[in-house]
Amino acid sequence: TVRELWVIIKPSLSSGEKENLIREASKVSTTLVVEPEDIELTRARSDRMDASRGGEPDILIVETIEDLVRAKEDGRITCFTLTVKNRGDEEAITEASESSADYVMVRFKDWKVIPLENLIAKIHGKSKLLTVASDVEESRLALETLEIGTDGIVVDIPDIEEINRIYEVMRRVKTRPAEIEEAERIELKTAEVVELKPIGSGARVCIDTCDLMREGEGLLVGCQSSGLFLVEAEVHKTPFVAPRPFRVNAGPVALYTLTPGGKTKYLSELKAGDEVLIVDREGRSRTATICRVKIEWRPLLLIEADCDGRRIKTIVQNAETIRLMTEAGSRSVKELSKGDKVLVRLEEEGGRHFGTLVKEEKVIEV
Incomplete structure (x- = not known):
């Protein structure tokens, strides 16, 4: 199920401000929360669902179990709302859910994480x-809690730029299995290894994430x-080193890596708190936060490969624990040979300006 974005149209806004917010919020939201007197305005300016405490909205917002039961008897789509201040409020929300509330909208007063986990x-x-x-930040926390997160966010500010940022976070957060499976996939191709060359020592980067990766991810x-x-x-598992599933031994500081939003960064730019893009061999991707970036001087290996008539390169630490992904599994760089096939992402055209793709720009990298 797609997570929903609701936007509150506050009654304190002027008519012009309401119209502008309704128009702009409708581009990214699923539902607009309005006062009964603004339902007509909303429907004149937007094709989104509306939710209100009165009138004849698409979704009726109620604050008591009694009102919820009556509304359900009348065949209404309902949203039970409550501010969570204590365990009693948690129990009331649970009762509303058991009374077949379609939606439950919650605010948190002081404690936020533990009550949300409970709900x-x-x-x-x-x-x-x-x-x-x-x-x-509040939105991301809600969407990722318990790896399940909430089914949606209700934005309580009239700032359209922040609403758009929240929308982008919602698009990127993929914690549920169905979201990971249905996410737009990165196209990966096979490239043939044509050159392997030890090149001496250099500053290589290990990216330690706040996540645990599985076999086939990197x-x-x-x-x-x-x-x-x-x-x-x-x-x-290896005979000499325990698995570190939070880590990717990525390569020298000057390498590029793909990050969320389709941008690239140099490994040297990454730091604790930044986000990286975990990708599996099927092209499925998810976002992870960096815990630590560790730079050490180690022997390096240059790998060159051909794909679609183009020569591409990477450099890795010259050690058994570094593995490149293949269609069937992965292979240690110490076992790679010319002619082996590995998985790569090939960009068809353009160059990068501070990590952002510019399709019209011509850049030569060798």
């Missing part, structure tokens, strides 16, 4: 749980932003 555990799959948020890195190799996380 997700109790009502997920019964009613759609929405949390009121006023910025990106980061896309490369010497050229237009040609990135899929390097697997350290997920395999």
Whole structure:
């Protein structure tokens, strides 16, 4: 189920401000929360669903169990709303869900994380749980809690730029299995290894994330932003080193890596708190936060490969634990030979300006 974005149109706004917010918010939202007297204005300016405490809205907002039961008897789509201040409020929300509320909209007064975890555990799959948020950080927290998150965000500010930022976060957060499976996939191709050359020591980067990667997952890195190799996380048991599934031994500081939003960054730019893009061999991707970036001087190996008539390159630490992804699995760089096939991402055209693709720009990287 797609997560929903609701936007509150506050009655304190002027008529012009309401019209502008309705028009702009309708581009990214699923539902507009309005006062009864603004339902007509909303329907004249938007094709989105409307929710209100009175009148004849698409979704009727109620504040008591009694009103909820009556509305359901009348066949209405309902949203039960409550500010969570204590355990009693949690119990009231659970009761509303058990009384067949279609939606539950919650605000949190002081404690936020633990009450939200409790509610997700109790009502997920019964009613759609929405949390009121006023910025990106609150929204992300709600969407990622317990790896399930809320079913939507209700934005309580009239700032269209922040609303758009929250929308982008909602598009990028993929914590539920269905979201990961249905996400737009990165096209990966096979490239043939044509050159392997030890090149001495250099500053290589290990990216330690706040996540645990599985076999077949890693980061896309490369010497050229237009040609990135899929390097697997350290997920395999070896005779001498324990698995470190949070880590990708990515390569030298000057390599590019693909990050959320389709941008690239140099490995040297990454730091704790930044986001990277975890990719699997099927092209499925998800976002992870960096815990630590560790730079050490190690022997390096240059790898060159051909794909669609183009030569692309990457450099990795010359050690058994670094593995490049293949269609069937992965292979240690110490076992790679000329003619082997590895997975890469190839960009068809354009160059990068501070990490952003500019299709019309001509850039040569060798």
